[in-house]
Amino acid sequence: MQLVGWCAAEIRIHNHTQANQDSTWDSRGYKSPGTMFWDRELETLARPALEKIQLKGLQETVQRIAARVPFYQRRFDALGIRPEDIRSLEDINRLPFTTGADLRSIYPDGLLAVDPDVPVRLHTSSGTSGKPKAVFFSSSDVSNAAELIARSLVMTGITRRDVLQNMMSYGLFTGGLVMHYGAEKVGCLVIPAGPGSSERQLMLMQDFKVTAVHILPSYALYFAGFLEQRNINPARDLCLRKAFVGSEPHTEETRHRIEQIYGVDVYNSYGLTEMNGPGVAFECEHKAGLHLWEDNYLLEIVDPATGEPLPEGKTGELVLTTLKREAMPLLRYRTRDITSIIPEPCVCGRTHRRLQRITGRSDDMLIIRGVNLFPQQIERVLMSFPEIGRNYLIIIDGLDDLTIRAELATGAFDGYVEHLAALQARLIERIRAETWVKPTLELLPAGSLPVTEGKAKRVIDNRSL
Amino acid sequence: MNRTAHLIAVFLENKPGQTARVSKILADAGVNLCWLTIANNGTFGVMKFLVDQCDLAVTALKQQGLMVSLLPVLAVETDNRPGALLRVTDSLRAQNINLDNCSGFVAGEHALLLVEVPNIVQARATLEEQGFRLLSQDEMLRL
Ligand SMILES: [Zn+2]
Numbered sequence: 018m019q020l021v022g023w024c025a026a027e028i029r030i031h032n033h034t035q036a037n038q039d040s041t042w043d044s045r046g047y048k049s050p051g052t053m054f055w056d057r058e059l060e061t062l063a064r065p066a067l068e069k070i071q072l073k074g075l076q077e078t079v080q081r082i083a084a085r086v087p088f089y090q091r092r093f094d095a096l097g098i099r100p101e102d103i104r105s106l107e108d109i110n111r112l113p114f115t116t117g118a119d120l121r122s123i124y125p126d127g128l129l130a131v132d133p134d135v136p137v138r139l140h141t142s143s144g145t146s147g148k149p150k151a152v153f154f155s156s157s158d159v160s161n162a163a164e165l166i167a168r169s170l171v172m173t174g175i176t177r178r179d180v181l182q183n184m185m186s187y188g189l190f191t192g193g194l195v196m197h198y199g200a201e202k203v204g205c206l207v208i209p210a211g212p213g214s215s216e217r218q219l220m221l222m223q224d225f226k227v228t229a230v231h232i233l234p235s236y237a238l239y240f241a242g243f244l245e246q247r248n249i250n251p252a253r254d255l256c257l258r259k260a261f262v263g264s265e266p267h268t269e270e271t272r273h274r275i276e277q278i279y280g281v282d283v284y285n286s287y288g289l290t291e292m293n294g295p296g297v298a299f300e301c302e303h304k305a306g307l308h309l310w311e312d313n314y315l316l317e318i319v320d321p322a323t324g325e326p327l328p329e330g331k332t333g334e335l336v337l338t339t340l341k342r343e344a345m346p347l348l349r350y351r352t353r354d355i356t357s358i359i360p361e362p363c364v365c366g367r368t369h370r371r372l373q374r375i376t377g378r379s380d381d382m383l384i385i386r387g388v389n390l391f392p393q394q395i396e397r398v399l400m401s402f403p404e405i406g407r408n409y410l411i412i413i414d415g416l417d418d419l420t421i422r423a424e425l426a427t428g429a430f431d432g433y434v435e436h437l438a439a440l441q442a443r444l445i446e447r448i449r450a451e452t453w454v455k456p457t458l459e460l461l462p463a464g465s466l467p468v469t470e471g472k473a474k475r476v477i478d479n480r481s482l
Numbered sequence: 483m484n485r486t487a488h489l490i491a492v493f494l495e496n497k498p499g500q501t502a503r504v505s506k507i508l509a510d511a512g513v514n515l516c517w518l519t520i521a522n523n524g525t526f527g528v529m530k531f532l533v534d535q536c537d538l539a540v541t542a543l544k545q546q547g548l549m550v551s552l553l554p555v556l557a558v559e560t561d562n563r564p565g566a567l568l569r570v571t572d573s574l575r576a577q578n579i580n581l582d583n584c585s586g587f588v589a590g591e592h593a594l595l596l597v598e599v600p601n602i603v604q605a606r607a608t609l610e611e612q613g614f615r616l617l618s619q620d621e622m623l624r625l
């Protein structure tokens with residue numbers, strides 16, 4: 018305990034001096050007026066210049082796949098498209114979509130655009146059914162992905178003095194290695210902890226004075242419970258100052274909760290294996306939407322039902338085209354993620370447009386009694402109640418009955434049945450107002466629901482298909 | 483003297499075997515259950531009880547991961563004869579004190595009424611004014 022106390026005291030002084038330095042020097046040692054950049058020129062490029070880079074990337078990509086990828090050649094032929102038809106960014110509309118199902122159908126390597134000896138790394142995205150989606154990286158793809166992570170981390174204020182514990186799974190999942198390479202590029206000390214083994218995670222955090230973590234939001238909440246059981250107050254007893262959370266849709270309320278428990282700034286990270294993993298879009302110091310690196314990805318929002326493009330500001334499915342990927346370029350990839358573009362420029366000065374927090378996967382959308390709802394809407398309500406803990410489960414039964422099982426927060430039980438019943442009634446009413454579906458709400462003692470250290474399974478749909 | 487007795491309240495999931503689980507934890511810890519009540523609203527339950535070793539019981543239950551709270555109650559001694567109970571509730575009602583929960587048991591010639599009220603100080607003063615005897619935790623356990 019003494020060591021922990023000392024660590025906290027030391028880091029406070031450390032943070033103080035660092036804050037002063039950060040306002041004058043960026044991570045590469047260049048003078049900077051406050052906001053930190055990894056690649057100021059590219060990150061603040063004027064829109065016309067940025068769009069010129071995009072068009073060049075798009076044209077080169079289309080040319081390369083038209084010459085090298087039979088899968089796309091067939092589609093281009095069917096649509097009567099030749100590479101030279103792509104003259105402006107608007108011509109993207111003429112190109113075909115690529116879906117997750119396509120990636121499975123060409124498994125393992127039907128979308129390779131390079132010779133088979135060029136790729137240096139393989140990642141796959143977890144397949145819920147059947148074959149996974151395999152994604153190849155060339156050496157330049159690996160370093161490009163690391164470059165985008167470096168931009169992302171530095172824009173939150175990370176410097177080479179930080180110690181980053183990467184609590185995402187290493188292995189086939191991109192959250193481990195891709196983040197790792199990028200953080201090394203910045204010059205952080207990176208601890209490849211991976212997920213799980215909370216005891217060991219804590220030991221590493223304490224012994225190496227970890228200042229930042231990359232973690233699944235559900236694991237951050239679970240780990241908070243673990244710390245509480247050991248009477249450790251992370252805000253006081255650990256040296257953490259930043260957390261990067263992603264790879265699971267989560268709400269603003271969950272962010273606030275993690276920030277409060279840990280006493281850190283939480284930054285939202287967006288990525289998907291098909292697009293290199295983390296570092297596709299990331300929040301800057303202002304935490305107001307995620308800058309998507311538009312020199313690497315062409316961004317569209319489409320109507321998930323019709324595929325028709327939607328204007329800026331409208332909510333729909335995110336569609337991404339790789340502009341720099343060498344080994345496995347993808348055209349108009351349907352991410353299934355629901356979001357919208359924030360049209361206004363960000364005060365940080367970056368010209369790469371921001372996405373709203375992902376509100377759900379188009380696959381996750383539930384239809385209950387004819388009403389569309391996303392599990393995140395329910396989470397938002399639950400997390401706004403301090404009496405409710407971190408773990409919850411949504412169950413839909415045969416007759417479109419929505420049941421929510423939510424754990425009480427530790428310390429929220431005062432012994433009175435009446436208070437629990439009143440809380441239950443308020444929750445039901447708020448969820449009904451939010452989703453237009455009246456749920457059955459079961460309050461559970463803390464620790465009743467199974468905990469997972471990986472991506473949490475929050476929805477059980479028992480309706481017959 | 484400390485006249486406020488305490489009940490232990492445990493928050494339980496509404497599924498079979500939960501009360502047995504609590505009883506076993508208490509038995510293993512060597513704690514005797516003197517009295518218990520279970521309130522169930524269909525989706526969850528709260529088990530409330532009086533034990534001979536309160537601190538030990540709370541520690542044992544918490545160690546097993548249960549959500550536990552201590553509930554202050556007034557233990558009012560009344561005669562074991564008709565109408566005695568009514569006298570207690572009437573005098574509280576006269577002072578506009580709502581009874582959250584109220585339960586009783588009989589030990590020999592004594593009848594004991596356990597009263598949970600929001601304002602325990604006011605309720606105690608009222609009852610003592612009316613000449614009721616309030617038992618401390620120790621006295622209650624000696625019955
Ligand atoms: Zn910004």
